[in-house]
Amino acid sequence: PIVFSLFILLFIPILVRAHIQGGFVTSMVVVLHVYTVKNADWAMFLNELYIIFIGMGIAVLVNSFMPNFKRDIEVFKKEIEKRFEIILYEFSAHLRDNMRNWDGKEILEVEDLINQSKSLANQDVENKLLRKQNIDYYYLEMREDQLELLKHMMKIIAIFSSFSLDIKQKEMFAEFLEDLSRNVHSGDTTDISINKLDELNAIIREMELPKTREEFEVRANLFYLTYEMKNYLNIKKKLFAQRN
16 A cells, blocks of 8 residues: 555656646556556556557547537527627616616626536537637636626726716717627627727827816726726737637
């Protein structure tokens, strides 16, 4: 037992360093067989090789019958994007009408959808014989990161309810959000949206400075929203940069 324990302690780091730790269980089966039989001749070697081939053959056979969840994941992605559309539209509508009622249930719904679809994407990878990088999983992680930013933005937008002042800059950003809500999809249009946001920020910078404290607070919160929106768009841009 002492020797076997030392063997495991030395063997695991070697497997990890070689990035083949997935073969640990199979290796332990072979080692224990040799330990039990107390023989290490060619016949024993061939017997263990046959056992490995049988195991691999059964694994390949089982994998060939495993279901493909790609279609289900696509359905989830569409549902997630619909919720994002509603959230962005509600943000724009709330900026235009601070008395508008919205319970924010889409935030909770999309969080649940992301968790379910990530679990399905993981299962889809496990069911494949050749476990390639799962683009769908990275996409879902991207949406999860964007959702965290939307949660922060929701708190800031809720603050606008306390302001009765309507300024031109608020309407301009609301228009940007409404346009963005109509373009939520899996494609890469982030550069177009980022350029529009940069142009919007450039126009706002050229406008007159705030004249009252309330106007200053409104524009300060609006500036924070544009900053978070830039981060929101960059998260998706980073996903497509990694693919290329």
